[in-house]
Amino acid sequence: MKVVSSLSDQDLITSYLKGNDKSFEILLNRHKDRVYASVYMFVKDAELADDIFQDVFIKIVDTIRKGKYNHEGKFIQWALRISYNLCVDHFRKNKRRTKVSSTESFDILNIIESNDSNMEDSMIQNQSHNKLRQIIEKLPEEQKEVVLLRHYADMSFKEISMLTKVSINTSLGRMRYALINMRKMMTENEGVLAEVM
Helix, strand or coil: CCCHHHCCHHHHHHHHHCCCHHHHHHHHHHHHHHHHHHHHHHHCCHHHHHHHHHHHHHHHHHHHHCCCCCCCCCHHHHHHHHHHHHHHHHHHHHHHCCCCCCCCCCCHHHCCCCCHHHHHHHHHHHHHHHHHHHHHHCCCHHHHHHHHHHHHCCCCHHHHHHHHCCCHHHHHHHHHHHHHHHHHHHHHHHHHHHHHC
16 A cells, blocks of 8 residues: 555545545645745735635635546646636736725715716626637637736736746747637637628
8 A cells, every 4th residue: 555645646636535634635735835836926925825825725625525626637737727717816806996995085976977878888898808708718728828817917928937937938929829819719700790690
């Protein structure tokens, strides 16, 4: 019988599912530094990185317990993908929040206008964002990652190259191909819409 600490990631997950909590502890200790580092490089804030890091492993445990873990790829790549997604989600939520608040001399309610055209504009914008997200989801993983890190997390290509451990030129190339693919998909979608109408 293998010593638990020498088991592969997949064997540790199988052992954990059979009730051996120590197996997950070993798995966590094996990969926590790399996952935490990727989160920290993304958010550049220790407190926020701690919170997201905990969310990453809560999601991992939850997914494994529900039997939804797909072990076709390596565990660490899957864990890093979850951490990227949670970081992107965090930045996406923060970009939606308004940073304006009322004070004694300024009341936000005095400048808010409610009219039907704003609601219509908002609906059109939401539909456009949804279509764009669907197109991004269809990109190859490496291209999708660069688009998300660049546009949703607002990272520079230097930061992206450090986080994904590739050269800046590779990151730029992936972005270029992502944009080419996105334009192609948008053109195809317009053609489909024109045929339907």
